Amino acid sequence: MIALGVLCLITIIGCSNAHGDSVLPNVETRTQSPAKEAQSGRMLWGVWQFSFDESSGELTPVPLREAYAHFNITDKILPPACSDCLKIKVNSFDIVTRILDADITLRNPYQISGYDVRGILYTNDYGHGLTNADDWTGLWDIPGGETINPFKAFAKDQPNRKFAGEAEYSEKYLVYIPNPPHYEKIQFAVDVSYPTNCKEPYEITNFWQEPIYNAVAAAGNIYIDVRDWQSDVNKVTLVAPQITGESFTQFTHFDGDTWRLNLTNNVGAELGVYTCRVIAASTGSGSLPLYDYISINITELQFNPVDVTPPWFDLTPWHVCIDGNFAYVGCGTKGLHIVNISNPTNPFWVNWLDIPWSAGVVSGGYAYVCASDKGLQIVDVSSPESAHIVKTVDTPGLATGVAVSGGYAYVGDYWGGFTIIDISPIESAYVVNNVPTPGFYARGVAVSEGYAYVADYGGIHIIDISSPESAYIVKTVDMSGEIWEVAVSSGYAYAKDDSGNVKIIDISPVESAHIVKTVVTPGSAFVGITVSAGYAYVADADAGLAIIDISTPESACIIKTVDAPGTALDVAVSGGYAYVACYDVGLHIIDISPPESAYIANTFGMPAKPHGVAVSGGYAYVVGLLGFQIIDITPPESAFIAKTVEMPGEPHRIAVSNGYAYTIDVDIGLQIIDISPPESACIVKTIDIPGDAKAIAVSNGYAYVANGAIGGGLYIIDISPPESANIVKTLDTQGSYTLGVAVSDGYAYVADYNAGLQVVDISTPESASIVKTVETPSYAQGVTVSGGNAYVADCPGGLHVVDISTPESAYIINTIYMPEISSEGIIAVSGGYAYVISGYYYVYIVDILPPESAYFVKAIENPSWVSGVDVSDNYAYISTAEDGLRIVKLW
Numbered sequence: 062m063i064a065l066g067v068l069c070l071i072t073i074i075g076c077s078n079a080h081g082d083s084v085l086p087n088v089e090t091r092t093q094s095p096a097k098e099a100q101s102g103r104m105l106w107g108v109w110q111f112s113f114d115e116s117s118g119e120l121t122p123v124p125l126r127e128a129y130a131h132f133n134i135t136d137k138i139l140p141p142a143c144s145d146c147l148k149i150k151v152n153s154f155d156i157v158t159r160i161l162d163a164d165i166t167l168r169n170p171y172q173i174s175g176y177d178v179r180g181i182l183y184t185n186d187y188g189h190g191l192t193n194a195d196d197w198t199g200l201w202d203i204p205g206g207e208t209i210n211p212f213k214a215f216a217k218d219q220p221n222r223k224f225a226g227e228a229e230y231s232e233k234y235l236v237y238i239p240n241p242p243h244y245e246k247i248q249f250a251v252d253v254s255y256p257t258n259c260k261e262p263y264e265i266t267n268f269w270q271e272p273i274y275n276a277v278a279a280a281g282n283i284y285i286d287v288r289d290w291q292s293d294v295n296k297v298t299l300v301a302p303q304i305t306g307e308s309f310t311q312f313t314h315f316d317g318d319t320w321r322l323n324l325t326n327n328v329g330a331e332l333g334v335y336t337c338r339v340i341a342a343s344t345g346s347g348s349l350p351l352y353d354y355i356s357i358n359i360t361e362l363q364f365n366p367v368d369v370t371p372p373w374f375d376l377t378p379w380h381v382c383i384d385g386n387f388a389y390v391g392c393g394t395k396g397l398h399i400v401n402i403s404n405p406t407n408p409f410w411v412n413w414l415d416i417p418w419s420a421g422v423v424s425g426g427y428a429y430v431c432a433s434d435k436g437l438q439i440v441d442v443s444s445p446e447s448a449h450i451v452k453t454v455d456t457p458g459l460a461t462g463v464a465v466s467g468g469y470a471y472v473g474d475y476w477g478g479f480t481i482i483d484i485s486p487i488e489s490a491y492v493v494n495n496v497p498t499p500g501f502y503a504r505g506v507a508v509s510e511g512y513a514y515v516a517d518y519g520g521i522h523i524i525d526i527s528s529p530e531s532a533y534i535v536k537t538v539d540m541s542g543e544i545w546e547v548a549v550s551s552g553y554a555y556a557k558d559d560s561g562n563v564k565i566i567d568i569s570p571v572e573s574a575h576i577v578k579t580v581v582t583p584g585s586a587f588v589g590i591t592v593s594a595g596y597a598y599v600a601d602a603d604a605g606l607a608i609i610d611i612s613t614p615e616s617a618c619i620i621k622t623v624d625a626p627g628t629a630l631d632v633a634v635s636g637g638y639a640y641v642a643c644y645d646v647g648l649h650i651i652d653i654s655p656p657e658s659a660y661i662a663n664t665f666g667m668p669a670k671p672h673g674v675a676v677s678g679g680y681a682y683v684v685g686l687l688g689f690q691i692i693d694i695t696p697p698e699s700a701f702i703a704k705t706v707e708m709p710g711e712p713h714r715i716a717v718s719n720g721y722a723y724t725i726d727v728d729i730g731l732q733i734i735d736i737s738p739p740e741s742a743c744i745v746k747t748i749d750i751p752g753d754a755k756a757i758a759v760s761n762g763y764a765y766v767a768n769g770a771i772g773g774g775l776y777i778i779d780i781s782p783p784e785s786a787n788i789v790k791t792l793d794t795q796g797s798y799t800l801g802v803a804v805s806d807g808y809a810y811v812a813d814y815n816a817g818l819q820v821v822d823i824s825t826p827e828s829a830s831i832v833k834t835v836e837t838p839s840y841a842q843g844v845t846v847s848g849g850n851a852y853v854a855d856c857p858g859g860l861h862v863v864d865i866s867t868p869e870s871a872y873i874i875n876t877i878y879m880p881e882i883s884s885e886g887i888i889a890v891s892g893g894y895a896y897v898i899s900g901y902y903y904v905y906i907v908d909i910l911p912p913e914s915a916y917f918v919k920a921i922e923n924p925s926w927v928s929g930v931d932v933s934d935n936y937a938y939i940s941t942a943e944d945g946l947r948i949v950k951l952w
Contacts (some may be wrong), residue, residue, distance in 0.1 A: 391418030667945030843886020
């Protein structure tokens, strides 16, 4: 027994004996023997009883030496042997909430290290309780105490939670103190694991739930992380009979530390927040469990998000053809869009068909659409507003290119060769012939004077179609790589190889066809080409539109290149305009009268690759690949682009205030745009901000820019008036990267990456200073302020709700865990809800009323990576990297 006492002294701090299992422990008094405690590797530092004097605000500890303290080593670590091994600092006591805020500091006076040190606060019949517990334990319960008790873990930021010799660590305790006279008997113990980490789970955290509604059989997944040093967690149990109707319900292992349970509301629990218990045990810990409490929200279905994005915002063109006053735009999996271009400078959308368009042509009131593995779709477009499919003809391969002539459709049939379809009459169209092509990659087709010209891997095949039923290859003109398109005019064929070269082929006669000229264009391969009135127009991928003078084919040369944002894939020409299909932007309409001075007259389609969005006064303001776009959203379902302002660089964030828009750009800095009226918006001022401008807020005549460069800090800019804006203050905000900023009531709130949330006094912007730092568990990425609270996106931790009613003493009052919260850190707050970008493809809706019990409500899934969100009325405006601006009606 003496040896055991020496061991206890060496180990300093004690953890208790193992008992209990996934079933709740019995309410009884336990006193374990020292031998069993030593065998378990857990030892007790000591037990104290605190008394609190409300009048003086003093919390006084008194060591306990009764039998249930197990063995007496407290005389070695308490006064007079150690006057500073346990220190208490009372910060405040709220007489209304009855919450005592105190910091408890433990010091290890020895050289030997302990692990997993915990300060346990015992609950009792008087109502004393720890409101900010890390977890709960059934260890070391004392006479008159509850069966399980809350604790705070110490040295959490140390590897393996090692409490080194002579080290000192503090934890904040928020303790509920019942009404007088029950100040006494606040009991406290400290335990430790020695010589290594504890065998049971050491942490239960990151609870997150999907919506579970107030109806019998309504279900949703709940998730919890259980962490264990030995990675041998074998059982996680939920105790929630008020929801499940079961005493215990088991989680299943999901991934890594995460466990999942599909929780079913078997009893039809009503609306409300239900406090439930989680119990976790490990293989190596015997029957010793760890406990925690979680709050499960039973909610009413409030949101039914419906995507009401106008169809023309889905214009992501691959191909385009023109017939009369209409452009037929093929958008791959997003179907066939028909656009009225009777006034090319003011086009409008007419109709949409769900056809996976690869290429097409319009002839005689019908559109012939290559739909890949769905063959050739023939669409009646005699009335574009009521266009409809009248016939589908299957082809041997993947229908990729088509031309129509003399009652036949000629299809470039990827993997299937060259397919000829009799279309007289349309209603009984059928395949009459198939000519295998050597390259197997037949795509684009042009027809002229009894011959078909087929783009294939390795060259252009010239096929005699004078008798379609017996067509055959007459000549192949060798070219390098894959050829996608071919155009024919006045005895010459034009095609582009995958080296970026336009080949001009003399086809008079076809039997001796040969290349007479190569024109190198600045863009890449696999793009469209068309010929009109002595010019070739080449959709030149990222280089835009290349215009080639072919009046003398043998000396052809580029006379003009029009920079068209996006990836130009196809081009059609009609009535003095070239229509360029740009996959990730829309349809560029280019005035080519004359070709030598061609310019973009209009762009029809989606806001291209938008990076940020703000909504104000009936307009959505979007920044991205196309610069700055103003979208009329009255009503949102009929939104259209009212104005595009070309901008240097590629802006990625925006704020709108008092008739001006403020955009930031990585390379350019801050740009100020006069938007009164929106239709005549123009840049009035540019402010250079060296580094990487990440976020912007505007308030009371100043703009606040978070500079994301290393050590960039906060830039404060006087914008009164905007036309003469200038930087008045640069503030070092301590963190590695300053990523987000919000402003309210004379304070700026800065998301400062590894330095958490910085609260900055800006009552005098020129002398702004940090008055408070709120540490966050992960990396603060973004912040929004609303209703006396700041909402901080903490990647990967979740959404923190920070009470800023007194900015100098701001503190986190709630955290809503979210898996894979986006590094964009964008949050919008509207109507009692926060909208948070999370999981990259999701916008999470969080009920924030009241903030202390905020909870996840709904996720809006998006087709591509989300880069921004704003909310107005009952619409969410979501900018996505590949699919433009999405407009979602929330309810």
